[in-house]
Amino acid sequence: MSQDISAAMQRSKSRPSLRGLVPWVVFAAVLLLLPFVFQGNSTAFTLLNVIGINIVFALSYNMLLGQGGMLSFGHAVFFGLGSYAAMHAMIAIDDASYAGEGFWAHVPVVGMPVIGMIAGGLVALVLGWPFCRRAGTAFAMITLGLGEMVAAAGQMFPSLFGGEAGIYGNRMVGPQWFGLELAQSADVYWFMAFWTFLAVFAMWAFTRTPLGRMSNAVRDNPDRLQFIGYQPRNIRFMIFIASGSFGGLAGGMAAVNYEIITPEALGLIPSGLALLMAAVGGLGVFYGPIVGAIVVTLMNSMLSDYTDASILYVGLVFLSIVMFAPRGLGGGIEQVRVAWRDGDLGRRLPGWLTGTLAVGLIIVGMVVLVEMMFQATHGDDEFAQVLGMEFDAAALWGWLAAAVLVALGVVIKRATNKLREDQA
């Protein structure tokens, strides 16, 4: 505790302002350079575009959970409805530009995320007030109900939601802005890069505003808020609207990217994805959900190429992060960064590395187990061959080896935990 304090005291003496710009310059540079790295690789661009959508989606979710302390199981409602609104707008643009007149004939498809944002915000504005009375379990349950209800309604109004098949649109319509044709996924990349950067910056800026600060306050101690002149519900409601708006914005990006949207996008599975990405990346650090979105999207799409057990692996990663690194990957990065800044890295790194090694051993052991179980029941899994695993699942020694790996990991993990407690 006293270390915390003296470190903070040293820090407050010097606070250069230009250094705050560095992450943004790096972020912009990465976005600008990526297309040159992946030139001609359309699979990579498709993946990058999904990552962009998921970054905005996960960050908008974290406005609720990480910043405002509200655990939602219905965030996909805003994403999905934003996406539907944008899709209907794209269809309107298509119709209007065919006729060559009317308001929609002048609206560019590049601006669809704005439509999604307005839709998401409006839905939150209309629905949110009764939800925001309490955080905690009540809020979680209500949002769960909302998500299921809206997803069911999606099936009930086929004219609006297109039934199970969903609705389609075409992004290559209407006026072109910046000469962006939006034909290939490489064109769409620039659209994604632009909106991802803008949305990330806007959500970061939001955390710095009085309302953003109050949202942290309502997370930490809603009871106290009343005695400094606030109704906690008002703050929660405003966060809810902001979060819904950015969720809708991500939906607008998705509409342009996929050119199709189905009622499934409103349901529990995409809502769970938002929670998964935010939690894997870390709720307590602003950039945590960005890391989480990248990792989870990559895992989801790349692993599924190799193994039918990919969802199981994503679950395994989620579990190990919740258990061993509750602050998420972003929290881990932040810990290392702070230790490095305070000149503390040399002392703490060995502990962290052994901890990581232990978790690594557990994961490898689990993967081997899963792959063997898979082989035993379903036959060959490609992932096992990629990993160079050619066991006979019937032989006992393979199972034993895997179990030993897991056990070894657990033992090392416990030893490092004890070591760290002794140090502290």
Added chain:
Amino acid sequence: MSALSIKGLTKNFGPAEVICGVDLDVAENEVHAVIGPNGAGKSTFFNLLSGAFPPSSGEIYLKGERIDGLSPEKIQQRGLSRSFQVSNVFGNLSVFENIRCACFKQSGAGYVFWRPAGKVRAANQRADEVLEMIGLQALRDVPAGALPYASQRALEIGMTIAGGADVVLLDEPTAGMSNTETTQAINLIRQVAQGRTLMIVEHDMGVVFELADRISVLVYGKIIATGTPEEIRNDPRVKEAYLGEEAA
């Protein structure tokens, strides 16, 4: 006009009457202490004044304006603010941010999301003033949850006055403090009392007799005596009901 005027205040929890008909006037700029044995209803009394519970009957006037039955945030906005017995801060926010959050509303930026908090000059200035007053400038960037106990108590008082309230209720501001810390706390409370009306619930009699202009003694939900420290010290009923225990 009295800063705070209480008429026939009662509070029942089911069949139990915890506050039974309290009448009290607190003058402007007065430091008024409420003392009484454990379970006398002091905390409930504060909870009624600050709006945490609605009273069962009776009236409360803040500077002539009726406030009983209003929600805590409405009462706070009308200029009555309170601190808590148990430290009640925003644990993950820095010390400075805790104070600043208590300043936004008064600076007219309560719900602003189009301007960085750093640009709300009135709130930042006010937060720095309060920080200096409570003596925590050196710890401004420390998370409030990591503060030592006495500093957390000071922060608690800082948050209470930051919003510009001129009637301040302090609930056991020196509870659990060492002698040195108590002396510092008394100095801080003296500063807080400048230009404000103060009500204090306190167990430490030294603190009470040092700070209070007047004292009310609350026993079993009734005020049995109100007067200057001298009067209270010599009141036979008080001796019997309360101080008697300590004298014995």
